[in-house]
Amino acid sequence: MTQPSGARRTVIFAVVCAAAVAAVTWSLTRARLEQRGTTSPGGGPAVAAPTLASPPASPFVLVRHLAPGSGWSRLALAPLAAPDGPRFITPLSCVRGYMAGTRGLCLASNGADGRAIVFETATFTPTHTLVLTGPPSRARVSRDGRLGAVTVFESGHSYAEEGFSTRTTILDLETGTAFPDLESFTIRQDGTRVRRIDINFWGVTFIPGTRRFYATLAYGGTPYLAEGDLDAREVRVLAPHVECPSLSPDGTRLAFKRADGLRWRLWVRDVASGEEHVIAGETRSIDDQVEWLDDRHVLYQFPSDEGNNLYVVHTDDGTPARRFMGEAWSPAVVR
Amino acid sequence: MYQQPPAPLDAVPPARRWRWPRVGANVWAIGATSLLTDVSSEMVTSVLPLYVVLHLQMTPLAFGALDGLYQGVAALVRMGSGVVADRFRHHKAVALAGYGLSAVAKACYIAAGTAWPAFLAVVTADRLGKGIRTAPRDALIAASARPGETATAFGVHRAMDAAGATIGPLTAFGVLMLAPGRFDQVFVVSFAMAVVGVAALWLFVTAPGGARATGATATARPWARVLDAITAPRFRAVLVAAGAVSIASVTDGLLYLVLQRQFAFDPTRITLLFVGTPLCYFLLAGPCGVVADRIGTARLFLAGHLALLAVYGLLWMGVTTAVGVAACLVGLGAYYAATDGILAAMAALALPADDRATGLGLLATCTTAGRGLAAFVFGALWTYTDTRTALAAFAALLVAGIGVSAWQLGATRALPPPAEARS
Numbered sequence: 026m027t028q029p030s031g032a033r034r035t036v037i038f039a040v041v042c043a044a045a046v047a048a049v050t051w052s053l054t055r056a057r058l059e060q061r062g063t064t065s066p067g068g069g070p071a072v073a074a075p076t077l078a079s080p081p082a083s084p085f086v087l088v089r090h091l092a093p094g095s096g097w098s099r100l101a102l103a104p105l106a107a108p109d110g111p112r113f114i115t116p117l118s119c120v121r122g123y124m125a126g127t128r129g130l131c132l133a134s135n136g137a138d139g140r141a142i143v144f145e146t147a148t149f150t151p152t153h154t155l156v157l158t159g160p161p162s163r164a165r166v167s168r169d170g171r172l173g174a175v176t177v178f179e180s181g182h183s184y185a186e187e188g189f190s191t192r193t194t195i196l197d198l199e200t201g202t203a204f205p206d207l208e209s210f211t212i213r214q215d216g217t218r219v220r221r222i223d224i225n226f227w228g229v230t231f232i233p234g235t236r237r238f239y240a241t242l243a244y245g246g247t248p249y250l251a252e253g254d255l256d257a258r259e260v261r262v263l264a265p266h267v268e269c270p271s272l273s274p275d276g277t278r279l280a281f282k283r284a285d286g287l288r289w290r291l292w293v294r295d296v297a298s299g300e301e302h303v304i305a306g307e308t309r310s311i312d313d314q315v316e317w318l319d320d321r322h323v324l325y326q327f328p329s330d331e332g333n334n335l336y337v338v339h340t341d342d343g344t345p346a347r348r349f350m351g352e353a354w355s356p357a358v359v360r
Numbered sequence: 361m362y363q364q365p366p367a368p369l370d371a372v373p374p375a376r377r378w379r380w381p382r383v384g385a386n387v388w389a390i391g392a393t394s395l396l397t398d399v400s401s402e403m404v405t406s407v408l409p410l411y412v413v414l415h416l417q418m419t420p421l422a423f424g425a426l427d428g429l430y431q432g433v434a435a436l437v438r439m440g441s442g443v444v445a446d447r448f449r450h451h452k453a454v455a456l457a458g459y460g461l462s463a464v465a466k467a468c469y470i471a472a473g474t475a476w477p478a479f480l481a482v483v484t485a486d487r488l489g490k491g492i493r494t495a496p497r498d499a500l501i502a503a504s505a506r507p508g509e510t511a512t513a514f515g516v517h518r519a520m521d522a523a524g525a526t527i528g529p530l531t532a533f534g535v536l537m538l539a540p541g542r543f544d545q546v547f548v549v550s551f552a553m554a555v556v557g558v559a560a561l562w563l564f565v566t567a568p569g570g571a572r573a574t575g576a577t578a579t580a581r582p583w584a585r586v587l588d589a590i591t592a593p594r595f596r597a598v599l600v601a602a603g604a605v606s607i608a609s610v611t612d613g614l615l616y617l618v619l620q621r622q623f624a625f626d627p628t629r630i631t632l633l634f635v636g637t638p639l640c641y642f643l644l645a646g647p648c649g650v651v652a653d654r655i656g657t658a659r660l661f662l663a664g665h666l667a668l669l670a671v672y673g674l675l676w677m678g679v680t681t682a683v684g685v686a687a688c689l690v691g692l693g694a695y696y697a698a699t700d701g702i703l704a705a706m707a708a709l710a711l712p713a714d715d716r717a718t719g720l721g722l723l724a725t726c727t728t729a730g731r732g733l734a735a736f737v738f739g740a741l742w743t744y745t746d747t748r749t750a751l752a753a754f755a756a757l758l759v760a761g762i763g764v765s766a767w768q769l770g771a772t773r774a775l776p777p778p779a780e781a782r783s
Contacts, residue, residue, distance in 0.1 A: 028562065028563065029563065034563040034564065037563060038560065038564070041555065041559040042559075045552035045553070045555055049548060049549050052545060052548045052549075053535070053538055053539060053545055053549075056538075056539040056544075056545050057538065120540075221743055222742055222743055222746075310476075
């Protein structure tokens with residue numbers, strides 16, 4: 026490529042810079058307008074979706090609302106009977122939410138760090154705010170609303186490597202205080218104490234009526250299903266290759282994700298017998314801590330070119346998954 | 361074509377008082393290209409793990425494995441691009457191809473959307489671009505430097521590079537604050553920066569020595585010449601010296617992890633880790649280059665590794681105060697400033713101009729492999745014993761490495777400089 030000389034190259038460079046600035050300005054402005062709801066992602070004017078004036082009666086599903094408009098990214102409630110109908114939009118803006126009993130968790134983030142906001146479920150008013158050390162990934166609240174769990178990413182940053190780890194914090198939602206770091210708990214596998222530095226926890230699910238929980242515990246590159254006890258400050262390793270467990274409402278089964286090469290598959294495990302089977306009705310790669318719709322169906326998010334939809338699948342009979350609701354993320358079923 | 365001024369003009373001894381480094385317009389232009397490109401690439405690097413996990417639903421483990429594979433491919437490409445650049449004497453054209461490929465890749469991140477095979481292809485292209493551009497770019501810097509100021513030129517370049525590495529992640533966070541969750545906007549801004557960087561390279565960087573008289577005969581047997589160059593005693597000494605310390609150099613990511621475990625958990629201080637080191641690197645790179653040109657690149661290279669040794673020592677004793685954290689960050693920044701660009705300058709000075717890109721590519725491949733091995737061994741030691749044992753072992757290894765390095769570099773003084781350097 027020949028190089029222009031003298032004044033010409035200054036002119037060309039100025040034109041390139043101006044074009045770059047103009048393109049960035051246009052793109053960012055458009056993105057912000059889309060989020061404010063002035064335009065839809067397709068570029069046309071946004072159609073304001075009807076909303077509910079008051080929270081629906083239970084059972085309902087709490088989601089992160091992703092339709093363009095003033096409600097974008099807010100937590101919203103939709104009745105289970107009509108999940109794609111009008112929603113009640115709460116004032117809380119979060120990337121991940123969960124609620125049960127009297128308390129909820131709203132994890133807010135700008136992409137780099139985050140905050141965990143504990144809210145009261147009757148009025149959606151924040152009661153406590155905690156600073157998070159990275160972008161949030163998972164949120165769970167125990168059925169009675171007393172305990173909460175938050176998982177964040179802590180991305181590595183260096184010239185030579187790219188990696189990230191996770192940090193999980195369990196909170197007392199009444200007082201807004203954190204329990205001691207899970208990594209300081211006594212960890213046992215087959216009765217032997219595990220002492221490693223590369224331990225990571227993520228994806229907590231609480232066992233109703235107890236102060237115990239299931240979670241993923243990983244070390245040496247392998248994720249395990251683990252059962253923890255907040256009072257004894259102990260964690261017991263149960264089975265390998267289980268991530269993001271979610272306990273069914275009847276407490277008998279765990280739905281989880283398992284890596285299959287480059288992809289994720291959803292599985293179900295019987296708590297008592299340890300028997301596991303893949304969920305045949307969903308063959309796409311699903312990376313989510315699923316939420317149980319009832320004792321036989323799970324809900325999860327899946328982003329695609331069709332939008333940010335939630336899907337539902339039967340855990341056992343192989344019926345293909347179907348779309349549950351659109352423009353929604355991070356489901357939590359309140360019965 | 362731009363030619364270096366004849367020696368007598370610049371043979372005046374370096375001024376005794378401090379002055380702003382006079383590295384010439386070409387080095388500033390290459391520095392500007394690197395700054396813009398580093399802002400662009402660090403923006404993407406800092407959000408990529410999250411993007412992969414949140415949007416593409418890939419398993420982190422799979423991403424890690426593929427990442428390792430790409431690093432390996434990039435290391436080989438680095439060597440190949442050096443050979444091609446030397447053979448056809450088009451350092452600028454090859455560098456331009458590398459920067460251009462990475463810029464195009466930034467645009468393709470947006471187009472790839474959520475289809476992960478397309479995404480993997482784009483990541484590969486991005487990494488290949490980085491692999492292609494490094495060696496010919498460093499050869500360009502070496503050829504653009506005034507005689508006796510090679511290390512200063514590299515110092516100024518690395519300072520601008522580090523500035524880009526500091527600004528990049530901050531820009532990405534800024535974009536995500538303006539448009540929460542919109543990773544596509546990060547890619548748009550990154551692409552725009554990359555395009556401006558490529559334009560700066562194309563428009564303002566001249567290709568020194570593009571039409572060398574010896575060219576016709578030199579290209580006849582490129583591989584044989586390459587072999588001659590890299591087995592020449594002077595360059596071989598640099599290669600051995602750099603290799604010996606690289607296998608004792610723990611990557612900053614692992615050292616941050618040690619720091620995080622020792623120091624009470626506080627989010628604001630973690631941000632400090634990520635910005636602190638590149639910032640110190642940025643501040644110290646230029647002065648280190650100037651000093652290296654006065655006292656010799658070998659001495660500064662060894663001093664830089666003593667700084668790394670001091671960081672190991674601090675971590676071994678246990679860092680429990682903010683002052684300790686700051687000392688570690690300054691130590692790491694000083695280590696980078698006194699070793700990265702300085703090593704490139706030292707190698708460039710030990711190589712004949714015709715084989716510079718080849719030699720620099722080979723050197724980068726060796727040190728990358730060495731550091732990769734070090735990271736693996738350190739991680740294994742840490743996992744199966746404890747932090748202090750791992751740090752003590754690596755401190756011992758580093759002392760040995762510095763010893764080997766000092767012996768090798770000391771020996772080079774007795775050797776004649778490369779043939780072309782005399783002309």
